[in-house]
Amino acid sequence: MNAPHPTELQASPHSALETPVARPAVVARKASVIYQAADRPVHALSEIDFTINRGEFVSLIGPSGCGKTTLLRVIADLEPITSGEVLVNGMTPSDARERRAYGYVFQAPALFPWRTVLANVMLPLQLIGRSKAECEAIAREQLGRVGLAGFEKKYPWQLSGGMQQRVSIARALGFEPKILMMDEPFGALDEITRDKLNEQLQQLWLRERRTVVFVTHSIAEAVYLSTRIVVMSPRPGRIVKVIESPLPFERDLSIRDTPEFTRLAQEVREALAEGHQ
Amino acid sequence: MNAPHPTELQASPHSALETPVARPAVVARKASVIYQAADRPVHALSEIDFTINRGEFVSLIGPSGCGKTTLLRVIADLEPITSGEVLVNGMTPSDARERRAYGYVFQAPALFPWRTVLANVMLPLQLIGRSKAECEAIAREQLGRVGLAGFEKKYPWQLSGGMQQRVSIARALGFEPKILMMDEPFGALDEITRDKLNEQLQQLWLRERRTVVFVTHSIAEAVYLSTRIVVMSPRPGRIVKVIESPLPFERDLSIRDTPEFTRLAQEVREALAEGHQ
Amino acid sequence: MSQNRFQQHLVPVATLLAVGLVLWYLLAIWLNAAGVIERVLAPQGAWSWQELVAATFSMQRPVLPVPHQIALDLWTSIFDAPLDSPRNLLLHAWVTAGATLTGFLMGLVLGGLLAVCIVHSRTLDRALMPWIVASQSVPVLAIAPIVLIILGSLGITGMLPKATIAMYLCFFPVTVAMVQGLRAPQRLEMELIHTYSASRIQTFFVLRLPSSLPFLFPSLRVAIAAGLAGTIVAELPTGAQAGLGARLLTGSYYGNTLQIWSALIMAALLGVVLTALVAAVEYLIVGRRRQA
Amino acid sequence: AEKVTLQLKWVPQAQFAGYYVAQAKGYYKEAGLDVTIKPGGPDISPVQVIAGKSADVVVNWMPDALAAREAGVPLVNIAQVFDKSGLMLTCKKASGVSSPKDLKGKTLGVWYGGNEYPFLNWMGKLGYKPGKDITVLKQGFNVDPLLQNQAACISTMIYNEYWQVVDAGVKESDLLAFFYQDQGVASLEDGLYVLESNLRDKAFVAKMAKFLKASFKGWNDAVKNPEEAAKIVVAQDASGSATVAVQKRQMENVAKLISNANTPKIGYLDPAAYERTVKVLMSGGSDPVIKKDPGKAAMTHMVWDAAAK
Amino acid sequence: MSQTKLPGAIGALLAIIPAGLALSQTFSLSGFDPVIPLPALHSPALRIAALQIVCVLLAAQPLRCLLGTLPLLLGSLLTGALLLLSVPSGESEPATAFWLLCIAQFLLARTSVQRLAMLDSPPWVATLTAVLFGLWMLYFWQLLVTAFAVPRVLLPAPADILLALFTEADKLGGDFVQTVLKSVLTGYVLGSGLGIATGIAIERSPFLQRGLLPIASLTSTIPLVGVAPIAVMWFGFDWPSKVAVVVLMTFFPAMVSTLAGLGAAGKLERELMHSYAASPRQQLLALRLPAAMPFIFGALKVNASLALIGAIVAEFFGSPTAGLGFRISTEAARMQMPLVWAAIVLSAIVGSALYSLLVLCERRVNFWHPSVRAAQS
Numbered sequence A, B: 001m002n003a004p005h006p007t008e009l010q011a012s013p014h015s016a017l018e019t020p021v022a023r024p025a026v027v028a029r030k031a032s033v034i035y036q037a038a039d040r041p042v043h044a045l046s047e048i049d050f051t052i053n054r055g056e057f058v059s060l061i062g063p064s065g066c067g068k069t070t071l072l073r074v075i076a077d078l079e080p081i082t083s084g085e086v087l088v089n090g091m092t093p094s095d096a097r098e099r100r101a102y103g104y105v106f107q108a109p110a111l112f113p114w115r116t117v118l119a120n121v122m123l124p125l126q127l128i129g130r131s132k133a134e135c136e137a138i139a140r141e142q143l144g145r146v147g148l149a150g151f152e153k154k155y156p157w158q159l160s161g162g163m164q165q166r167v168s169i170a171r172a173l174g175f176e177p178k179i180l181m182m183d184e185p186f187g188a189l190d191e192i193t194r195d196k197l198n199e200q201l202q203q204l205w206l207r208e209r210r211t212v213v214f215v216t217h218s219i220a221e222a223v224y225l226s227t228r229i230v231v232m233s234p235r236p237g238r239i240v241k242v243i244e245s246p247l248p249f250e251r252d253l254s255i256r257d258t259p260e261f262t263r264l265a266q267e268v269r270e271a272l273a274e275g276h277q
Numbered sequence C: 001m002s003q004n005r006f007q008q009h010l011v012p013v014a015t016l017l018a019v020g021l022v023l024w025y026l027l028a029i030w031l032n033a034a035g036v037i038e039r040v041l042a043p044q045g046a047w048s049w050q051e052l053v054a055a056t057f058s059m060q061r062p063v064l065p066v067p068h069q070i071a072l073d074l075w076t077s078i079f080d081a082p083l084d085s086p087r088n089l090l091l092h093a094w095v096t097a098g099a100t101l102t103g104f105l106m107g108l109v110l111g112g113l114l115a116v117c118i119v120h121s122r123t124l125d126r127a128l129m130p131w132i133v134a135s136q137s138v139p140v141l142a143i144a145p146i147v148l149i150i151l152g153s154l155g156i157t158g159m160l161p162k163a164t165i166a167m168y169l170c171f172f173p174v175t176v177a178m179v180q181g182l183r184a185p186q187r188l189e190m191e192l193i194h195t196y197s198a199s200r201i202q203t204f205f206v207l208r209l210p211s212s213l214p215f216l217f218p219s220l221r222v223a224i225a226a227g228l229a230g231t232i233v234a235e236l237p238t239g240a241q242a243g244l245g246a247r248l249l250t251g252s253y254y255g256n257t258l259q260i261w262s263a264l265i266m267a268a269l270l271g272v273v274l275t276a277l278v279a280a281v282e283y284l285i286v287g288r289r290r291q292a
Numbered sequence D: 001a002e003k004v005t006l007q008l009k010w011v012p013q014a015q016f017a018g019y020y021v022a023q024a025k026g027y028y029k030e031a032g033l034d035v036t037i038k039p040g041g042p043d044i045s046p047v048q049v050i051a052g053k054s055a056d057v058v059v060n061w062m063p064d065a066l067a068a069r070e071a072g073v074p075l076v077n078i079a080q081v082f083d084k085s086g087l088m089l090t091c092k093k094a095s096g097v098s099s100p101k102d103l104k105g106k107t108l109g110v111w112y113g114g115n116e117y118p119f120l121n122w123m124g125k126l127g128y129k130p131g132k133d134i135t136v137l138k139q140g141f142n143v144d145p146l147l148q149n150q151a152a153c154i155s156t157m158i159y160n161e162y163w164q165v166v167d168a169g170v171k172e173s174d175l176l177a178f179f180y181q182d183q184g185v186a187s188l189e190d191g192l193y194v195l196e197s198n199l200r201d202k203a204f205v206a207k208m209a210k211f212l213k214a215s216f217k218g219w220n221d222a223v224k225n226p227e228e229a230a231k232i233v234v235a236q237d238a239s240g241s242a243t244v245a246v247q248k249r250q251m252e253n254v255a256k257l258i259s260n261a262n263t264p265k266i267g268y269l270d271p272a273a274y275e276r277t278v279k280v281l282m283s284g285g286s287d288p289v290i291k292k293d294p295g296k297a298a299m300t301h302m303v304w305d306a307a308a309k
Numbered sequence E: 001m002s003q004t005k006l007p008g009a010i011g012a013l014l015a016i017i018p019a020g021l022a023l024s025q026t027f028s029l030s031g032f033d034p035v036i037p038l039p040a041l042h043s044p045a046l047r048i049a050a051l052q053i054v055c056v057l058l059a060a061q062p063l064r065c066l067l068g069t070l071p072l073l074l075g076s077l078l079t080g081a082l083l084l085l086s087v088p089s090g091e092s093e094p095a096t097a098f099w100l101l102c103i104a105q106f107l108l109a110r111t112s113v114q115r116l117a118m119l120d121s122p123p124w125v126a127t128l129t130a131v132l133f134g135l136w137m138l139y140f141w142q143l144l145v146t147a148f149a150v151p152r153v154l155l156p157a158p159a160d161i162l163l164a165l166f167t168e169a170d171k172l173g174g175d176f177v178q179t180v181l182k183s184v185l186t187g188y189v190l191g192s193g194l195g196i197a198t199g200i201a202i203e204r205s206p207f208l209q210r211g212l213l214p215i216a217s218l219t220s221t222i223p224l225v226g227v228a229p230i231a232v233m234w235f236g237f238d239w240p241s242k243v244a245v246v247v248l249m250t251f252f253p254a255m256v257s258t259l260a261g262l263g264a265a266g267k268l269e270r271e272l273m274h275s276y277a278a279s280p281r282q283q284l285l286a287l288r289l290p291a292a293m294p295f296i297f298g299a300l301k302v303n304a305s306l307a308l309i310g311a312i313v314a315e316f317f318g319s320p321t322a323g324l325g326f327r328i329s330t331e332a333a334r335m336q337m338p339l340v341w342a343a344i345v346l347s348a349i350v351g352s353a354l355y356s357l358l359v360l361c362e363r364r365v366n367f368w369h370p371s372v373r374a375a376q377s
């Protein structure tokens, strides 16, 4: 299924994708979620089947209300499934959570205003009982990676929205999660900041090769970042199409002007329109 | 400067653009705005010179903090200029405001939750003392135009974000402003809704030919909507380039796939990048 | 949904109340025992445990009356006397409620006016606001007698002095909430109205007032409860005139513990009724447009 | 009708029966008066009320009235209905008090608000300093401190609180009461006082004379018929807490304090008693209630004489 | 959007009318003749009126800084002081000139406060404005009480109260110890502490919460001061009964606010902690408690005044011979009104001080909260 890629090294986690038996990070089988709303039940997810392999960058895209967030929440054990099965690293989501498998980045930064930027990034590490010095070292490093060295002592409300979102990403990364879950992390930012963060996220993924599950509304963002794009449609939430990205792993923003990119984007747009009927 | 356009009728307000003496709606001469921030003054706008003619659709685009909002606010008399001169229809912005020259659409819909949709649209008309029946007739008409007939009795929070924004546009239009000011009106919406609203706005403008000053972060949006695109750059805020659109006035979304469109977008992107240095 | 919530709360509340009742009876035995032994049982000679318990439950002048005694007293003081007799507790509740509501309305007007002035005048905001906060540190409840006398010397008597005290306690939450509420409109909304070139008065009625309502109503509930406490305390020094405060006082004066307790329970009920009244008004005014 | 406002010292009870009887039986109306009787309460000071011009005449105790004179409110006694003192200190024998000497080291309940002067005087005479030799508590308006054994002794009136203690189940044989009268520190209680400046007004004096005459008639009736008086008083109690049985007993005890009832002398302030009270009040040791002898300025027989005619 | 007019200028100019009238009045009284009326210059009213007019002229100055406002401030205070000294004492009716001067003085006072309120910086000027406003209030209280010869047993003048504060300092000191230190503080700390602790304790028990919350919110509508007579009966006349009332009054607000605060942590934040598999204890310490602090401080502030009220009212029903409530009620009956008001002032000061202390603490603890940040900038 996965086309081997020239820039790929055998040793990298991504190599898993090339072996015949891919190591799945997330497996969903006939997973359904039905919300019991006041008047009638809402089929948020309907018999979803899919697999995310380790080291993949998977984007979920679809119109509002199609169940992207729900799917992410199910994987991260924030929402129970009504029927079917979801396995994360071979465990139930709940077990995976207990083993600190997840780093979750929400649309809003969700930083604690009473903690400095540094203390915010240290928080998950402190929770798992790492020593203070260790926490601090990791936090500083992660802040450096997202370009926020020097802002450690500031409070979240002293930063711009884009910077806050980067802190939230640093916090998720510092936790060294097996799976990074991102729910429209850049939705609230302006296009230019967003472009920058996209670029940084892409590089980060390239460096660390974590499994990333990414929710977005933006076709360009999905195409630019992902190795695989899952297009969803609403009522009931289901997967319309799964598109493998033929783009090289190493990308910069200029890739958006290539015909390959445009073709991929067009494919996604068509799949979206299809699901929209 | 203005290339005459084949689809253009002589009688339309837009014809003004073609006459040798264009009728300016907004004229700025060496307009500067300096904010006295806590530590040091911020040059939000630096000696801006430009003219907007009646019936034009002008987009302001530029990176965050370049002064787009400030410029809009200056025109709408929400912010005093530090030096220079701004004239609206030959008057000071303050006088123009008193004569109800402006319809302002903010990024957030800014609807009053205690008023129904209809009452929200009626609000500005009531303030200028129009009779109730008149207000209601106008409001209903405007709601129809933005495709919200039948939603009059609803409250804002019963509508989706896109619908709310359309109410806010209807409210601005019902006021029959000489100039419609829009500050990232679709910034908070998802891409699909945004596309739809872009289309509707374009048709609306085509029908009514009001002067529109439009702020956006999105290159595609700016190119799709405008007759002229003003690219700005920050620190201090100034105009980098003014780009005339060669696109026909009648457009639909498919125009975005034309090479003309792509070229124009590329031109804007380059101007932006240039200013960004 | 609300039906559901009601049921969710019913069981725990009932359980806790039941536990409370049992504890109450036990406490009554414990607290009343000494007095019962000294004044009721000992003079008669030997007594048994059952007699002790029975006596503590039916004491003339108990330290803690048991619930059924209070219930009985409430019943008789409501139903055994005509409504217009001073022996009827409902009459006293009515008198207190009247003064509370008058004071509440006065406080509402005063608080609202102050808030409007403060929001529109920088001078008052800076000069008056700190004193309004400080005013609440004056224990009006303790100076109620002085207020009564000063007002009396100005010819204001009857219900109004009590209502004045209630007003003093009511206006503060209203002012604070209204100031907050009248300033609640976001900059965006103010600017929107500005582009319509609306006058100050238009801005007030179209924007400020409606957006202050969600702040106002919770404060009204606080205010009316405070006003009730104020009225009751203002009724204490005047002694034996009508009102629940007077019942508390004369109950204490004549050593009628039961009367104190029934007056307290009645005051509690009145507090609930008055707050419910405010809630009802709130529902009428803003209820249907409240966000789901 | 001429308007008169009377401010009582305490809540409506048989202690003030005379006025209520005169009101109820129309004696005031007959005299051409329209009398308003304002009930008092624990924190209503008659002196303040009359100083605030909200009353024409007040019922007050003489120590309080004389102290008010010194504080700048010139009250004058125009009649003295109670010629004996009903104030006493009631102790539980169990607390180990058998004579005034035993009070040392004990906790004693005292009424404040102008009623503490006789007590302080007595302690001064015994040489006990409040706070050092004895613990004083500001007694509320009930007898709980004694019942709950929070105080060894409390202040009681012979016509009221004493019986509340008894009603609560404490046997009279377990109680010991010290009468202020017997301790030589008695002062004149419920008298009628007006502002000195008003007495210069002939019309006011005439009005007060009518008021006294009608009130005395009421008092005479009340003493003769306690049951009827009790009923009238109970009817006037807006709080609905007074009972006929209690008020009747109170009236019977009050009657004992009015030796001149049903004689022409009723309400006459005996100058000797007045001087005795003044002397007692001035002899408070380091902290006397009044420092200056008011002489005869604080009393007058002018109104009483006019009423007697 | 900003107006740039000089506040109070019109008021100040109006002041010239009464001041001028007063001036002409004193002239005519002293027999105006074409030669300079020398004796008139010695009339205090004349001097005050003249000074007031000078102040009006100072007020017309458009200087928008503290230094520019200072002359007006000092000038109006000076005329105020002179006016106070010239109040006709005792029996004689104040003259028309006096009332005119009072009106002029009022207008000047108003302008001085407005002028001070207009200044932007430094921050303590805001406090100064409030202080000046308070001073003028006291000033007119004093002026009117003296001019109308209000009996002291009804309403004493501020000067008498101030005097009583000093001369009776030891009595008031004892009252302070009795009421504030013994009753209020103990009860406040106990009641609020227990309330917060209970809130935290039952936070994890939905059953107890669902049972207690309706009951607790019910108690907020109950006039709890009513239990004072019972408390005195149960716990005696000394401070324990006051503590009991205070505990009862402060407990429920503290508990309800704590619970509300603990539940106020955002859904997002809670889910974040959940995704970290944080233990309940960790959730409490790292998220819920900090998020609850603004609510807890809200309750602490409300409780501060409730505690004072509770303790003082409970002293109505029996107390030792000290305490602010005792002082207020007994001295009122003794016609020592200056002392009564001194006690009231003392309790108001205590209340305000407690409140300010809490605000200061809140600023440090909740430095991150938008309301605190808004207040500081």
Ligand SMILES: Nc1ncnc2c1ncn2[C@@H]1O[C@H](COP(=O)(O)OP(=O)(O)OP(=O)(O)O)[C@@H](O)[C@H]1O
Residues within 6 Å of the ligand: A035, A036, A037, A042, A043, A044, A062, A063, A064, A065, A066, A067, A068, A069, A070, A071, A237
């Ligand atoms: N707690 C809930 N109760 C009832 N219905 C819900 C709940 N949460 C979500 N839904 C419904 O489930 C469907 C899927 O919601 P979800 O939030 O997953 O969509 P989404 O794809 O993330 O949308 P968006 O792009 O707007 O974030 C929607 O129709 C929504 O209304």
Ligand SMILES: Nc1ncnc2c1ncn2[C@@H]1O[C@H](COP(=O)(O)OP(=O)(O)OP(=O)(O)O)[C@@H](O)[C@H]1O
Residues within 6 Å of the ligand: A190, B035, B036, B037, B042, B043, B044, B062, B063, B064, B065, B066, B067, B068, B069, B070, B071, B237
């Ligand atoms: N009230 C203010 N005080 C001080 N500085 C301000 C103020 N408002 C804006 N600025 C500064 O002025 C500059 C221009 O701001 P402006 O809001 O006009 O930018 P913008 O182009 O609208 O940005 P965005 O795309 O983020 O909305 C920015 O640097 C901003 O920080």
Ligand SMILES: Cc1ncc(C[n+]2csc(CCO)c2C)c(N)n1
Residues within 6 Å of the ligand: D009, D010, D015, D042, D111, D112, D113, D115, D139, D140, D141, D156, D157, D160, D161
């Ligand atoms: C707080 C309080 N102060 C004074 C008295 C004394 N007092 C004034 S009139 C009167 C007659 C009542 O029987 C009594 C005893 C009291 N009882 N309670």
Ligand SMILES: [Mg+2]
Residues within 6 Å of the ligand: A068, A069, A070, A183
């Ligand atoms: Mg979502």
Ligand SMILES: [Mg+2]
Residues within 6 Å of the ligand: B068, B069, B070
């Ligand atoms: Mg902007």
